[in-house]
Amino acid sequence: MTFAIAASMATNTQATAGDLSNFSALNQTEFLAVSKDLAAVTSTKALEPAASLGFTGFDVSASSSMTKIQDGAAWAKVSGGSTSYLMQTKLSISKGLSGGWDVGGFVSKVPSTHVSVAGVQVKYALLEGNAINPAIALRGSHSRMGGVSGMTLNNTGLDLLISKGFVGVTPYLGVGTVYSSAQATGKSDESFTQSKSFVGVSWNVLLVNLSAEYDRTGKNTSMGLKAGVRF
Template identity: 35%
Template sequence: MALAATAVAADDLDNIGNLNQSQFDGLSQDLAAAFSYKAGASAEALGVIGFDVGVAVTSTDLEHPDAWTAAMSSGDTIDTLIIPKLYVQKGLPFDIDVGGYYFTVPDSNIDAWGAEIKYSIISGNVALPAVALRGSFTTLDADDQLELDSQSVDVSISKGILMLTPYAGIGRVWAESTPKAGSGLQTVDISETRTFIGVTLHPPLFNLALERDSVGGIVSYNLKFGLAF
């Protein structure tokens, strides 16, 4: 997925003050879609002794490349933002899972982290699918240029078929993007519907997940690989 992307590596976002308000709104919408929490997991609970730890990469199709060109010191144009991540998810009693991500954009001043809690309302069995509620947040920092905080809730459903588990869900993302002091720009508040669909593959001791995510129509693809049991 990363090799196929037609992206130029993102540079530092160090020219936020060059943006007009409309451009900053667009940049903030892209950032909210790219960095909102993406679990890459089915609705099934991991179980008390279960865990999943590994790496992931998200590829987001940017809707406002002109804003990125104006905001980056290089002046390059990028169509796709590639975000590598480290993640961990752990099962707890009562069909509850918790997890966290660390995000970064290579060769840029953008990094972020996030956390989630998921409760499997229906744990799923041979006859029934699993159903889960998830709450999550992320916080992004681009040095003294901007800060973006997002929160999301979603409901998901999944049904295992041997080692494959297809899943899908819908939810809501809220984000607040705050520009640096003195830029003359106003804080942007974002509220968008999120939909996602994916599949996980569970060979022994491994977990592979591929997910398509859309926040307000801005599409991301999330690929995850980890050690799990």
């Protein structure tokens, strides 16, 4: 269902995205704009509440997200295709450890391009939630874009999350920062920082977990859906 909804969104809003190859067509300002769009797409979006999984906990899921790009003209130059949105499909796994720590990783693809992404994350529960108090956590992450000949992009994120569980439903929100570095053949290296904010909700039905999240990284907005097993 997650992928079906995302695919429908892509069909209605996205023309051919194309592959990233013609970096010589971009000036430095346009390269920075494309890099910021890609950082918003490829940086970590875990779609999870703040609460720790616990020592025996696992989260295995599939997710899809749609990100609105800001510079369609620059994208058309570098890719040869036009688009307003980029879709990302992702497989991820997280494992709870002792002491309020969780660790995880993901792999993802951006359909209709050669873009692939791999990432890792670690989360620490500053405050374990209960019937009265919310859960508060700090999350660090790193992701690296691959599949693009002539360009590399790395993102390192730091987020603060808060969530409060109710019967089967856990709303959450957070703020953070994404630090990115981009290199491409024939262009000067770019390093930039983008602020991040997000809000979401997670539903649990027995072992099945469904999550939805709205994210804003820099000027780019994203909508994400996740389905998996969380216990």
